[in-house]
Amino acid sequence: MPGKTQVSDKLNSTAGAAGPAPVTAPVPAVSVASxxxxxxxxxxxxxxxxxxEAHLLPDALTSEATRFHPVAMLLFVAVPAFLGGFGRLFLSRDLADPTQRNGGLARLPVLDALSIGMMTASLLAFIAGGSTGPxxxxxxxxxxxGAVLLATTTVATILDSRAGPGRVAPRGQTGTVRSAPLSLFAWTQFFAATGLLFAAPVMAASATRVLFAHxxxxxxxxxxxxxxxxxVVLVSAFGLAARIFDSxxxxxxxxxxxxxxxxGVTADGGAVLWARGILTHQSQSTITLAGTCLAAVASLAFAGLWIRALWRQTIPMRNRIGVPVLWVSGFFVFLAAGWGVQMSSGRGLHAAVLSGAVFVLFGAFYNWLETVSEGRxxxxxxxxxxxxxxxxAVLSAAGGPVIHGPVQIAGDIAMAASLAVFMIVLAGATRQYGHDTAGQGAALSDSALSNAALSHTADAR
Structure with a gap:
């Protein structure tokens, strides 16, 4: 897998034709693959x-899909999207060094490729054999x-940005050149990655025991x-939300x-508590309760900090809230108020977090789309x-344990309609991009014809 794709995001624009070339941060290939x-x-x-929902699946397949759905959303959607996808995409922008062609980032293409390959092989193993057994x-x-490899590349990328050239003052000068502090988003990515490094090896050891010792x-x-x-997903989601909401x-x-x-306490502390509970054979209910309390406290604290920051700001009501900030606001609403509904419905910790995290993913996408399309x-x-x-999401959460109830069905219909509207957004953005590209091509053609005419006139003289 190559270290980067040909797609790039513009970090700053030129003031004119004679100005410096725009600085671009390449989109990492691991982001595209993830x-x-x-x-x-x-x-x-x-x-x-x-x-x-339409009762078109056999009973055996329905029960297996019900068991595997939370696994798929957590392991193969949330973690790749937050860490390998938007995590590495925005890290490449926040940690970019304009003085270097590679952005000052460590390029670990082999580990990136292996991490995605391992996760894909894991998905195929689950599909082939189900969510139980060998x-x-x-x-x-x-x-x-795969998670260890992905977390390793993320940590290496962040640490490498702290070890770039120019950190030490040249000979003959006193003191050191201070680098800009890490953003809150970079810290959350770091702690999420280290949390995986704490938990994933313990899980690998337990899986090896089941696989070989039966x-x-x-x-x-x-x-x-x-x-x-x-x-880990909660901390990663908060980091992305913080990056967008900070504006x-x-x-x-x-x-x-x-x-x-x-x-750090939420991601790394939770992973350490879980690993200790597994190694000391504590009851599953105790481990789940500890994780739920930690996630609830962190969620309320995260939401409270940003509500306090928003309260201190003077935002004119005539200014419409931006689309990415609107999506992130939905995430904070679910963090602050969604816990009670989710937990009372019996869906557990992962549902409470994922219900809000999906809003962050769309907010991150629109944040990137606004950059590359310049808001068009x-x-x-x-x-x-x-x-x-x-x-x-509200209707699905309020439906409670009645899977096929009218409230639950109404929530599913609203979600399906939202995906249809999302396709309309993508089609509109693609069409606008095509128009802009055609316009730029026409402008370049006119410029080429004008230059040729001037050259022909000069030759005639």
Whole structure:
């Protein structure tokens, strides 16, 4: 896998034709591969859910899809999208060094390729053998290896940005050249990656025991493993939300330090607590309760800090809130108010986090789309999509344990409609891009003809 694709995001624009060339941050290939995996698995899970609602799946396949759905969304959608996808995409922008062609980032293409390959092989193992038995143990082992590789490249990328040239003052000068501090987003990515490095090896050891010693329950291990991974996803989602929401309500330096410490306690502390519980054979209920309390406290603290920051800002009501900030606001609403509904419905910790995390993913996408398209996309349709998805999430959560109840069906319809609107947004953005490209091509052709005419006139003279 190459270290980067040909797609790039513009970090700053030139003031004129004679100005310096624009600085670009290449989109890492691991971001493209991770998002492709996440979108593919999410689409399959969505189609399966629709078929399940329509009673078009056999009973055996329906029960297996019900068990595997939370696993697929957590391991193969959330983690690749937040860490390998948008995580590495925005890290390449935030940590870019304009003085170097490679952006000052460590290029680890082999580990990136192996991580995506391991996760894909893990998905195939789950599909072939189900979410229980030796196949599930093999899938967990492969996924754990891929997660360790992905987390390693993320940590290496962040640390490499701190070791670039110019950090030490030249000879004859006193003191050192101070580099810009890491952003809150970079800290959350760092703690999420290190949290995976704490938890994934323990999971790999447990899966190896089931696979080769035939002792233990792979299904129970899979259920237990959702606790540390959910905390990692929560911290990653908060980091992306912080990066987007910071434009509307920036945190103070002290608040940034507090939130970074809270992210570390949530991701790394949760992983360590989970690993200790697994190694000391504590009951699953105790481990789940500890993770739920930690996630709830972190969610309320994260939301409270940004509500406080928003309260301190003076935002004119005549200014419409941006599309990415609108999506992130939905995430904070679910963090602050969604816990009670989700937990009372009996869906557990991962559902409470993933219900809000999906809003962050769309917010991150629209943040990137605004950059590459310079705001030329159907923003009204994006707002409509937010309204439909928000209503669908609320209705699905309020439906409770009645899977095929009218409230649950209404929520599913709203979610399906939101995806249809999202396709309209993509089509509109693509069409606008085609028009802009055609216009630029026409302008270049006119410029070439003018230059040729001037050259011909000069030759005639």
């Amino acid at each position: 998002l492709t995996l996440a979108v593919a698995v999410g689409s399959i899970a969505g189609v399966t859910g629709i078929l399940q 196949a599930a143990a093999a899938g967990l082992l492969l996924w754990s290896i 002792s233990g329950d792979a299904g129970a291990m899979l259920s237990a493993f959702s606790m540390p991974v959910t905390l 509307a309500a920036p945190l103070t330096a002290r608040s940034r330090l507090a939130t970074a410490a809270l992210a 996309y159907p923003a009204g349709a994006a707002r409509l999509q937010f309204g439909l998805l928000f209503a669908g």
